[in-house]
Amino acid sequence: MRNDLAARARDIALTLTSWPSVTGSNDEAQFALRLADYIEGFDATWIEPILGDAAGRSNVFALKLGRTNKTVVLTGHFDVVPIDGYGALKSLAFEAEKLLPEIIAKLKASGENDLALADFESGEFLPGRGLLDMKAGLAAGFAAMEAYHGDATLLFIAVSDEEDRSAGARAAAPRLKDIAVEHDLDIKLVINLDAISDQGDGSKARVATLGSIGKQLLTAYVVGKEAHAGYPQDGANAAYLAAELISEFELSPELSETTGEEVAAPPTCLHAKDVKQGYNVTTPAACWVYWNTMQHRRSAAEVFSISFDHASRAMKRAALRVKRDVPVISYADVAKLVKSEMVSVKAAEIETLSHLDFPERSKLLTEFVWAQSGLVGPAVVLGFGSIPYPAVSLSDSSLEKVIAETLADFNVGTLKYFAGISDMSYFGEASGDMAVVAANTPIWGSSFKMADAAGYACINLGPWGRDYHHWLERLHAPYAFEVLPRALLAVIDAVV
Secondary structure: OHHHHHHHHHHHHHHHHHOOOEOOOHHHHHHHHHHHHHOOOOOEEEEEEOOOOOOOOEEEEEEEOOOOOEEEEEEEEOOEOOOHHHHHHHHHOOOHHHHHHHHHHHHHHHOOOHHHHHHHHHOOEEEOOOHHHHHHHHHHHHHHHHHOOOOOEEEEEEEOOOOOOOHHHHHHHHHHHHHHHHOOOEEEEEEEOOOEEOOOOOOOOOEEEOEEOEEEEEEEEEEOEOOEOOOHHHOEOHHHHHHHHHHHHOOOHHHOOEEOOEEOOOOEEEEEEEOOOOOOOEOOOEEEEEEEEEEOOOOHHHHHHHHHHHHHHHHHHHHHHHOOOOOEEEHHHHHOOOOHHHHHHHHHHHHOOOOOOHHHHHHHHHHHHHHHHOOOOOEEEEEEOOOOEOOEEOOOHHHHHHHHHHHHOOOOEEEOOEOOOOOHHHHOOEOOOOHHHHHHOOOEOOOEOOOOOOOOOEEEEOOEEEOOOOOOOEEEHHHHHHHHHHHHHHHHHHHO
């Protein structure tokens, strides 16, 4: 069975990878239909369209009944990032075995990445867009489900859109409770099958993570006081104020949470731009800045409080130079000064601008609310600009112990947190409430709806490799095909 299972996992992985599914494309929408046809033969297989999704995407479900209703859910995303980075090899981006010799030749000719060349020449790594992130994980789960004939009932959920807004998981997670009632399922564990990267020998990636990091997109609408460049001291340059904020927040240790030896990535500025449309000699009136902040256990309220302190420190420094106070205000407090009906109408108008990403829509609504508030600059308005990803963690210590002991037989370790944001945030046991985020995210409830996390015990157990989201994305094949499906089968039996 071991060799047959590995061969099946490999075959599924290469097949799924060969089907393009770039996020937001028609290929992604069609992928669900192809997958549903491919996995026929279980007790139930069905597709559920994502309501209101502009791209017409769906999630795919497959149910295999066991001897009991104790259920393990296997889930992962099938969308992939774009392939432009492959350059001249773009036509082969989804053909792993054809791409391999071409990448080796390119690396030999360029000499640009010795580690990647050594990996590919070793015969242990395979390239291909989405093979690592994360169709090999889906394949391992699917192969394990096919091979399983034990007591557990298995539910396979393949979701779209993890790479952008997690529309798939946000739709599927709340459906789990309904599906459990409809099919009389007692869900014991959700296993996310996403990939982990390791630039070393793989030991740090051959792990199950017992939770997932959370993420907030912190925003600052920085309002200055315009002045002629010949008399800059008459105003307060919004670009300078933003620079002080960026300096304060960049890689801040206070916003980098630590659990044991696991450290959440500190914030880094992802966007900083003034609102000027062209050249003139007037200082910028406003700027829009945002950062990723990552959490283990901190609530959104704690993140916002720490961020408020950071911004206040930065503006105290700025006040010494611009010779005027620069208050820091929450978006929620500014919005209170504007009629809620006006804000709702503007939010609905902005919602129709589907070509704009969520942070840009948040900027437009923050600009509107500031303009209607009657307040004057200089000032900083702090808020959040996109969908939050709640941190999740396994609360059952006995279940954690069972999983760790089971995986030790496969030389697979455990960590507390999946280091990148993931769909686990919507399936797992979330920490803290979202009240502060809801109040300070301008487009909350208009451009997106936020369902509660499903609240199930949830871990990640997937493949490992290197350089996902890069043209050198590569999968460690022996682990993905030979070890991972067997480890999944062992965990399923252990937890039911």
